[in-house]
Structure formats: C-alpha cells, structure tokens
Amino acid sequence: MSHRKVHLPAKVCVICQRPFTWRKRWASCWDQVRYCSDACRGRRRLSRGQRD
Template identity: 65%
Template sequence: MSRGEREGFKGNKAHLPSKPCQQCGRPMSWRKAWARCWDEVKYCSDRCRALARRGAP
C-alpha cells in the first residue's frame, strides 16, 4: 500500500466533478460529504438556499 492510499485522496482536485449553483451560478466542486447526494445538491451555500426560497433573482 502506498503512502497516498493510507492518507486518503491527495491528488489533483481539478479532475473531480463540478456543477454551477442554481442561485448564483458559481461552480461547486464535488465534496466527499456530498458523495451520496451529489445529484441532489443544488446550492453552494446556505445563503443561496435561503435566497432561492425567498424567490430572489
């Protein structure tokens, strides 16, 4: 087992998936915490989620 395999992912994060936030359009990079629900992630932050609920442009 190599050192990188023992310590987790240390590679180039540019190859991870990304998609734009539905509210502000900023790109969101994949996170390990979102591994199970990546298809459901729509907003980059709580602020964007709150603005979307209020119907802000």
C-alpha cells in the first residue's frame, strides 16, 4: 500500500493560478499563505511595479 497525502488542504496561488497543498513548514501560518513558491512571491513584486 502506498502512502498518499490526499487529505491535505489546498489553495490556489494568486500569481500563477495553480493549486498547491499544505506543507508542514506552513503549519503555523497557513491562513496567511498566498503564493505557491518563492518565485511567485518574487513575481508579485514585479507585477506591482508594472501596474503603477
């Protein structure tokens, strides 16, 4: 029997619109997590500058 993490909560990244699942390092701040990766967090800064 393989071990699968099917019961983890998921969200959609606000930058790339891809779904991502809960990670243990986000256990204490899951409500504030908005981005799936550091790359998307970096794109947030770029997209803000282009809008202004």
